[in-house]
Amino acid sequence: MHLFRRTLSSIRLPTRFWKSAHPRPTLTLLLSHRSPRHYFSSKACTGCNKAMPTQSSKLSYSEGGQLPSDAPSWAVAASERIREKMAKGLGTTAVPPEGVKRVLLHSCCAPCSGAMVEEMCASKVDEVVVFFYNPNIHPKKEYDIRKEENKRYCEKIGVTFIDCDYDSDNWYERMKGMEFDPERGRRCTECFDMRMERTALYAVENGFDAIATTNATSRWKDEKQVNGSGFRAAARYEGLKYWAYDWQTDEMTLRKYEISANERFYKQEYCGCSYSLRDSNDWRKANGIPKIQIGGESAGLGERYFTDPLVDAAEESQDVVDEFFAQANEIAEAGRDVKERKKRLSVYKDRRKNEAHDGINNGLNNW
Template sequence: MGNFVERCKISLPNGHDKVLLHSCCAPCSGEIMEAMFASNINYTIFFYNPNIHPFEEYKLRKEENVRFAKKYGISFIDADYDKDTWFNRAHGMEREPERGIRCTMCFDMRFEKTALYAYEHGFSVITSSLGISRWKNMQQINECGLRAVQPYSNMIYWTFNWRKNGGSERMIEISKRECFYKQEYCGCIYSLRDTNQYRIIHGRERIKIGKCYYKSKN
């Protein structure tokens, strides 16, 4: 099942047997999903991204992730679109830059929810697709993940570097193969604002939600 390329076999740390994968979107999680599937790792997807704005964009990203999960028969946990709590936590950080304290808050919030679900449902390992993107600060993401599992003595955050050994390149190839929806900004309203300001300054059109998809080579 699936178009797998040659990969090194990977395994969960410390003999663990299943993992809860926090997924931010299908393009970022596609390579991770296929890599774990190819290595026979038992995993479940946890979709909790209340930062994504507007709701139309949130639905598109979630639906693409659901579609790909169904293709491989992977369990998909659809968590709340808890945008009001996200906006409350982001209050006062509206002008913070990307990769700054607002992003730390956002990662913390999403990983705290992931870790709680993992604790309540018997997962001892969590990880995330966020770190595969070159636009993200992997150290920042890992620190948030490690912090989220601290309240749970028998839980670990898997800091595997999904970018290495061609992971970032395969992420793009899978996105093209599957014709995934191609989001053009990180996700939150402030990222949308700043990205549009940059585009306008450089003579480009504003982002049009739902208009951009990866194009298959076939």
């Protein structure tokens, strides 16, 4: 039986509080099926990897050489580095900021959380807590799918999960005037700021030393943009630190998708907000691709669940990501002119999220 404990006021506050230097808390639920200290002693965190058994027949984190004979070169190299690291008994190279013992990790979704939680728990920290605050995700059905999957995964590995308010009204208010900005544009900065400000506030109110975010693991995000929001949020409060690290290495990417395949995580087809959903569907329509499906057992395109670590990781290679975003500003410049926007969206034709030279031509929906 899980213990739910209401920790903050259930009153939703006016938008002005989100713009203020010290926004007030909204409804938060704390999920913890055992005492946090049971899991978050130094010994428990060091053993976090053991709580995530690898079951893939194609790839093993601790035995990185076990790859298919036709595996791409980047995966072979990453796998070899993983094998060497494990052979030397090095659980992680992620070193927390000096003096940090308690970390509040903002999580956008379960697929982005797996490898990052694992690395953090293997580091020299006493406590890692997952904080789910994502009022940008639309519609509510998609939000609930991502949240519940994240919650289930945290329960499985024994990590405390904090479920924060779905504050979508304030999110839309804060995004006014940026409805047609591109991915990685001003709207994304504002969105990261809003979520990290809430994370920082909760961290300070509950005695955490540092904050971090799983948004930093995705190559579809601008690492500098994500980290900038984290540093700004932490700077609001004396003594609070933001844990910046290269969470986008080939090793981390490979491990992230191994966990996602082992857990059969839901494969989302767009970033999360209604504007991302709109633009993604516009591009699909312009290119004769089925529209995005929310939930259910079938995706609009590709697989509904993660199943193959190599295919999933290859879809997020740096070359593919850079190419996909190369023309983003051209689409944004079209603004509210629907016909012009559709015309500009045609630049995404053939800009697939995969690597054709590796023979990978399915998926296309991995965010």
